[in-house]
Amino acid sequence: MPKRTVSKTTARRIFIGTMAGAMLLVVVVAGKGLFRGGGGAEPAPAPVAKPAVAAPAPKAPAPEPAKPATAKAPAAPQSPFTVKRVLDIKGPLDHGDWVWDDAGVPPGPIVVTVDMVAQTLSVFRGGYEIGVAVILYGATDKPTPVGTYPIMEKDIDHVSNLYDNAPMPYGLRLTNDGVFIHASNVKWGSATHGCIGIPKPFAKKLFAAVRVGDPVVITNGKKMDLSHL
Secondary structure (H helix, E strand, O other): OOOEOOOOOOOOOOOOOHHHOOOOOOOOOOOOOOOOOOOOOOOOOOOOOOOOOOOOOOOOOOOOOOOOOOOOOOOOOOOOOOOOOOOOOOOOOOOOOOEOOOOOOOOEEEEEEOOOOOOOOEEEEEEEEEEEEEEEEEOOOOOOOEEEEOOEEEEEEEEEEOOOOOEEEEEOOOOOOOOOOEEEEOOOOOOOOEEEOOHHHHHHHHHHHHOOEEEEEEEEOOOOOOOOO
């Protein structure tokens, strides 16, 4: 199995009132008639009618400026899981190796990631990697499932009811069909029946750090999508 090397990996207003307020001036001018009659007096000129001024049209009330529609603010997207730090590990890790360093790391949600190609398990608290260990994983005929699994159960003295009461100390149940993270003798050439085996001292620390419901993301070398966490 290959060794693991840690690599450091963001209203327009319309002036209708002004238009309506312009007076419509209608002027009617009567023509001047000249009548010639025998000896008759020239008829008095017809009185010139005064220009009729139409009453100003009533001003139409200016419409109220349209109120901008109040759109509901979109729901804030769920904050994705962001890696803020990986542990500075000098050189590759071998089977049985592990590192735990949470000094100065503030409280925060725990996310556990497992990469079966890199053969490592990492523990993040608030985005800061606080632990990493080389793992065992499922044999070819009993593969470890890929996906995101919340920790369903914590059992410090768990034993397998499927495989001859095999001890699975510091067990963290991931599935109903018996896939756990648990303490194992992590050595070259070993495999599991689908569980994830980690060194016992590391398993103790992991067991103490996590709670039921914390997510475990298991991948097979592919980029992890953690946006849902």
